[in-house]
Amino acid sequence: MDLASFVGIVSGLFLIVSAIILGGDVHNFYNAPGLMIVLGGTTAATVLTFQVGDVIASFKAAYIVFLTNKQDPNDMVSTMLRLCNISRRKGLLGLADVKTNSPFIKRVCLLISDASDEQIIRATLRTEIDSMKMRHFIIQDVFRRMAVYAPAFGMLGTLIGLIQMLSKLTEPESMGQAMAIALLTTFYGSLLSTMIFLPIAGKLRSRTMLEVINLEIAYEGAVSILQDNNSLSVYEKLSAYIPKALRNPMPRPDSKNSRTRK
Amino acid sequence: MDLASFVGIVSGLFLIVSAIILGGDVHNFYNAPGLMIVLGGTTAATVLTFQVGDVIASFKAAYIVFLTNKQDPNDMVSTMLRLCNISRRKGLLGLADVKTNSPFIKRVCLLISDASDEQIIRATLRTEIDSMKMRHFIIQDVFRRMAVYAPAFGMLGTLIGLIQMLSKLTEPESMGQAMAIALLTTFYGSLLSTMIFLPIAGKLRSRTMLEVINLEIAYEGAVSILQDNNSLSVYEKLSAYIPKALRNPMPRPDSKNSRTRK
Amino acid sequence: MDLASFVGIVSGLFLIVSAIILGGDVHNFYNAPGLMIVLGGTTAATVLTFQVGDVIASFKAAYIVFLTNKQDPNDMVSTMLRLCNISRRKGLLGLADVKTNSPFIKRVCLLISDASDEQIIRATLRTEIDSMKMRHFIIQDVFRRMAVYAPAFGMLGTLIGLIQMLSKLTEPESMGQAMAIALLTTFYGSLLSTMIFLPIAGKLRSRTMLEVINLEIAYEGAVSILQDNNSLSVYEKLSAYIPKALRNPMPRPDSKNSRTRK
Amino acid sequence: MDLASFVGIVSGLFLIVSAIILGGDVHNFYNAPGLMIVLGGTTAATVLTFQVGDVIASFKAAYIVFLTNKQDPNDMVSTMLRLCNISRRKGLLGLADVKTNSPFIKRVCLLISDASDEQIIRATLRTEIDSMKMRHFIIQDVFRRMAVYAPAFGMLGTLIGLIQMLSKLTEPESMGQAMAIALLTTFYGSLLSTMIFLPIAGKLRSRTMLEVINLEIAYEGAVSILQDNNSLSVYEKLSAYIPKALRNPMPRPDSKNSRTRK
């Protein structure tokens, strides 16, 4: 996880917990049946909507997103420029033995060096980008759904508590206590949704956007290699994806260390 | 129904029921007029929006979705590769006697072996995919509407209860009981919506997404057969629909058992 | 109105009314100023948003939708096949004297028999479908707006009632009664929205979807006639719009009674 | 303003005001600080979102929409047919001195008579239609935002009132009065939103839709003039934008009075 996210979540929880402590006992905020309703209900409805496997895969994906840093599009631009140079010097076949740890770029290299038809290469890469977007959309969807289910079960729990409280109104002295407990499930549901599920869904969404930009750069780069454009116009085309202020200058087409730079 | 969904719905209901039992009598949660308003109103409004036939068809479709397991896109890829091999060995006519239990693939085979024009084949399959999406959309829509109507009638029931309670406020000792009953319809409506209708609509949606991917693979495969592409490039093109991690390797083009494998 | 819709609305109202009677006096649910606010406000805001003419036209359209049964796309397919056969036997001019009670098919026949350019025929029919969709969208929009305005004026009425009640709190014994009356407008608004306006808007939407499918079949059929396709491929193309299970088999191209069949 | 809109707004306000008078004193519904919060807050947030100039322009546009009647698409069709006839008799240059009070048609005539390239004429008119849509969208957006801000500031005012009331709970006899005043701002905000801002935004939207249809007819007519289509096929093409029931028959191509008809 990048440090800022970590600081964010810790300081947010710290502020809320300290505000609670300032106002009274923390143990007022623990209620086992309330937690059972919110956690159980959310889990059940999510598993019912998707499947256990999908939910576990989504949590894994979220875990990976928080562990890895986001990729700089400038790196992708310079990688594609490097591939472009290799292909101009050694021919398209030269791309076959490029080393890279991105599976998408590996695939690009293999497709090009296999001397496939340009139309098929374009269609294959486009399909890969589109199906990546759809998979990520499903993963985000799991968390967006949980962000909807959690407060809904919170409200259900509060309704249960209120109905139970109102049914035995003969003992009015315990009414405040019962109502506090009833409200706890709404609190649990809203906290889970606002503090956990919505931010994760949002983070996954903005990470997907960035990844799509990277893949679009790779796609445009692959098309440029096939069309045998020169480095300058490739750089012009690819760097248009990056805001002016963050754009790296065009790397020197130094063929000596271009293969070992990364 | 796949086991996970079953475990999900059972454990969710178990947690909610046990939380209710922990808090008091369960019979407080049964109220006939409240159930009449929520169930009757939801049914009436849904039937009015759609038609009885459509609603029954939607429930049948949901039942089938929960009974059948989802199809692995890898199977579709290998099926299309098999068809591709058959067509290369025996000609397009050879596809006429392929055995399959998917009506869509059967249709693909017949269309190709009938020597129809490529343009017509493409248009027909595209229309079939699009109208499948629209039909599924209508089925999901039935449940999404019910998920909107149920809490709305729950709220209407609570309003009815409150108005009746407030009109005879001369007997304040029964007020708690009356209010508990009034809240019950909101509880029924929300429970139905959150626990039943929303998850079903969500499940239908994610299943449709998967089915669309399968049909897109079949569509692309059919186009490849017509263009007489080789196995490798067909595999490349079709497997792009599947995430890298879940992708099966290309099956050996073993012509001996390829026809009996499935 | 088809019987199911009728049964739906009657049984829904019956359940709600009987639940109210079980709980107390029905005359508690009648309040003239409340009805004035909800009905007057909704009418005023709707007329302001659209125009009196549009609102009346929408109610007429909704009335017609509930009176007529939905059209079976299979009929449209067989009609287009019949036209196709006529055009193959008698030439495009033969379509000029086809009898039909659908204005769209009449128009298709006239356009084709007038020997217009194919491009103009396509554009004209496409425009007709698109502007039909837009007109239906506006009609649905009237009811969707009313479904928003009715509860909003219900809430305004409740606010008015509460403010009046709270301003003269010196007489606490009438407070329950006043609050019940205040809640009535929310009840009226929600009931109108959930029971009348939302279902009508939903029904109009699903009927439009079906009508679009019918027109798309007619459009594709017209294109096929112009391209002089054979019956089999026309049937293949058009029946793709209908789910497999509901699809009628291809009608025998019996030229004897094909003109009198419908 | 067309009469129906006028009757609509007057009768709506009359019903609400008379319902209030039936229930008690009207002066309970006036509260200066509440009005300050709702009007001030809504104005401030709107000006902050857009700019003073944009907001004033939007109010002017709304004023014009309520003053002018909507244009009948049939007029546009007959105008385009007239232009078509002129161009066939006098050549494209003849369109230069057509008199019209629609700036869009004037522009169409000038573009065509300037003998510009067809591609440029199409692109220019398309851009004009698109940028008209976007400008109208921004104007609607001002009212949609005000419809969101007004109830939000109403709720803020109510919160302020409640907090002040609860802080000095030592004087419980004034509590009802204070709560009534607190609720007034919610009433103001909802009334403004439901009665003024939402209907204006809705009216602007439906008027834009109609205007787009008119411009689309003019666009298609201009393309037909350039392609030198005959009157009949132009009429067929353009009248497809109008529902069958409202369609005027094709005007007689009477060249004598066609220039003076409008």
Place this chain on the structure above:
Amino acid sequence: MDLASFVGIVSGLFLIVSAIILGGDVHNFYNAPGLMIVLGGTTAATVLTFQVGDVIASFKAAYIVFLTNKQDPNDMVSTMLRLCNISRRKGLLGLADVKTNSPFIKRVCLLISDASDEQIIRATLRTEIDSMKMRHFIIQDVFRRMAVYAPAFGMLGTLIGLIQMLSKLTEPESMGQAMAIALLTTFYGSLLSTMIFLPIAGKLRSRTMLEVINLEIAYEGAVSILQDNNSLSVYEKLSAYIPKALRNPMPRPDSKNSRTRK
């Protein structure tokens, strides 16, 4: 900041503050734990959704938008006309030494004078416009998310306050005070959202729309230069983006001062 926005925000805050002062003590509206929960929670959730860097960049972007005035599209039209004239007189190479302070126009000039292929120039500029839209979308998204998180944490704070209050209901005299404090966090959250975050997000959105229009004019202008259109048709094409009423007349193609005019 343009003056109107400044007046807007100041007068809005003034009205709200003076309405509060009219109703009682202002210090009732300050509560440290409540502020901690709302500010802390919103910051934490936003940082978790995006990253600290993105959030800071968004605040910078919002600051710049409020400082700079919006660009008049008429200026862009006349700039592009000027470039067009230069290119017609001096050839495409003449654009290389045009002085401008817009990085986008600079880029247009360089791309054209580098004699790149027209297809590449179009694709590069289109990518730049699209990625500009996406970056602005992300910036707006930060504020839209904060507008969602702030009231959510406000409600969480109120729940915390209510639960604490209800747990110690033995001291009923302090109940009003405690409830007032509980409501304060909802007030903070709503105020932040309605008064700060929503207007900023809205302003960024409308500014982006305007900027897109400017870039579209530049894009169309660049295409016109490459196609060597004459000034009149360029003016016709580009001014179509501007509403008739705000359109400047075509500037005199005075070559003497055209280079020094801006």
